[in-house]
Amino acid sequence: MPRLSIMASEEDWAGAPAEIAPEEAASAISAIGGRRSWLADRIIAPGWYHLSLGLLAGGAIAEAEMHSWVLFAWSVAAYTAGCSALMWVNQRRAGVTMKYFDACTRAVFAGHVLTLSTLIAVACWLEVDRGTRGAFLAAGVLAVPLALAFGRCTDNLLRARLLAGR
């Protein structure tokens, strides 16, 4: 059985042996995996986070139903401030700073933005060109589950990345 000789440190794994046994190394690797899993659970946003983002986006889109530029400007300002506050609270809750975006999560985010843009464009076309009432309201309602779905997808990718140790 291979063993790696080292000097004993003050808090070795199994009672301070001067060699590292494979069982001890496996235990250390297991502990690393445990911390990674704990970190993933802590970093992943709670359910209210994506729901709140969805409600903010949905509210801003649905407000366009009022056909008021002043209200629209206020809703955009509220959306921006709300998103910033949510991200700040979530970052404080997790207590870490990290690069959330890699190629996969960036693609999901781009997909979310593109989907919302398409939703808004269709609502504009229906409401302004076709005179269909309630298009913005419907788009706003649809934006909430979309935000939840894209948010969960991002969380799953982030969790997989953390567990893989990347």
Next chain:
Amino acid sequence: MSPAARFDEIVHAPNRLQICAILSAVDSADFATVRDGLGVADSVLSKHIRILHEAGYIEVHKATCASRVRTSLSLTAAGRAAYDGHVAALRSIVGNAGFRGSSRGRGVPAG
């Protein structure tokens, strides 16, 4: 590219290994977050942080926010290299022993 396996006594102590495991996944982490992750007292964590800091493995940042001091920790390049090398060494030991599924609890020798 996988890092060169190099056993590191400083990193190997259980609490310090777990501190490095947390910090290696993020840019920085609050002192309180790392303490919660390890489930140890502030004094215990401070002792290990001092050892890692003196070895040049972690940086300690202090920022005052609303009259409260927030301490955040991050791995240095040397610390990241030491941790990666240490994990590679551990995997090498486990791999040489014919362990399977080493990331899932204690392994059992294959033969």
